[in-house]
Amino acid sequence: MRKQPLSGLAGTALKQGVLLLAAFFALVPTLFMILTALKSDEEYAIDKLGFPDSPVIENFRAVLVDSPFLAWMANSVLLVIGAVLLSTIVSGLAAYAIACMEFKGRETLLALSTSLMAVPPVVMIVPLFVLYTQLGLISTYQGTILIYAGLITPFSVYLLTTFFRTVPKELFESARIDGAGPFLILIKIVLPLSLPAIVTLVVVNSLYVWNDLLIAIIFLQDDAKRTLVAGISVFQGRYNNQVPLTMAGMVIASAPMLILYIVFQKHFIRGLMAGAIK
């Protein structure tokens, strides 16, 4: 029998080493951000890497007083909820029809919608910007929500159709015999069975809307309507030399997603793994 060099102790150590390194690199920016946020400007000037000697929280207070972080966050939350909700309803109805009903052009519709996933969002902005300027929709939540909902919908349709097709047809038949209409079947049978797919949808789509910069910076130009991510891009230039202050801002900005991720890690990981094929 052949020797198995990597299954021994050295192999295990090597594997652990590689994963430790990967974990270290994955966490370094987060650690740097948190540790630096707790330092004073003077301490950061001398010590850029170590743990803070006497942690200060002044930076956090200063950032919250100086910059409308909480208002930006509220704007982001509003956009996420609006866009994800709208997209889920629209794509849920359509995916149900595509997966469970017969009609002309069904496959064409699915192929068309799916292929839109590969079109970069930047291609759509020019005409929408011109149109929105004309209609006075620049810097309005409803206008921006509509764009976000549209951009995430091809993925939603694709995911939900794939999932709805796995729901056993016998369930529909028996419900139909009991006199239930198609809408009732969607609400009472298909949706409850599709919770895992909907969790995936909410995770992937919320991350997209929450993290997007391009649409936010173009369509919400009013300072009071900025999203968190767009606000940061404005904010970071302002305190160029006060690194600890900037880092305090970044800690606050990343806290909501990090906390959600840690609390709901099971749903996030399942959602990300199921939703990665987009």
Added chain:
Amino acid sequence: MTTQSRLVPYLYIAPLLLLLAFVFGYPLVRIFEFSFKMVRGIDGPWIGLRNYQLVLGQDLFWESVLHNLQLLLAIPAMVVISLIVSVLLYERVAGWRLYRIIVFVPFVLAIPIIAVVMKRMFQFSGPVNEVLRWLSLDFLALDWIGSSDVALWTVMILIVWRESALGIILFLARLLSLDESMIEAAKIEGANWWQRLRYIILPQMRGVIEFFVVVSVITMLAAVFAYVFVMGGGRGGPGTATMVVELYIFNALIRTSLPGIASAASVLLFLVSVLLIFPLFRARRRVRKLEA
């Protein structure tokens, strides 16, 4: 009754059709129209191919294209890193659950946030260079952000750091759907770790690797705005060192108010993405079939 029930599906797809027509259909028609017009405000006269001549005759546009193409060099690194980490996670190396939570973190954090943090880390007098000097690697202590020769490579480090997390997620999902009995059988046959990876695992990963590569090509060519915007100070700086096509379109639309020029560049970008749709579809179909 029958006409009514024949109409029912169309009621269900009507909202979708409206939404897609508005967000995709309308813009995709209008960019072609605008690209042949001199748009001032909301419309303007037809000017034939003048916008295209202007865009294609501008050094800045070609420099941006070249930068997007240079970003493609990040893809091999992303594939290798994602493969190694995902295979180790799949083997359930001790502590894999914790490792999995950690290596997904880059994908959860917003790109601009990380860009702001990394920009400070890579400052000339920042912590990265401090570590490099401490390791006596002074020749590597570059002006990562401020030098126009290096800045785009620094952006690539950020891109590799984040997009590898997507690769790990994708590859791990594929690995978890593999038939474990084959790997067990190979173990019993005496195949070592490397042989199992090379002859059993990798061949079955071909589809998902291909998919990841195509998705990443689309990203590098047309979806790096958030990375570049913060790292390059909103202007693709220093100088034009981190200018990309998306930023070119953004500048033409917002900063110089030339929607016609922006549309011509958008059309070119759209045509490239259309070319990539076919390999993307083929790869996705193959992955779905294997995972089903």
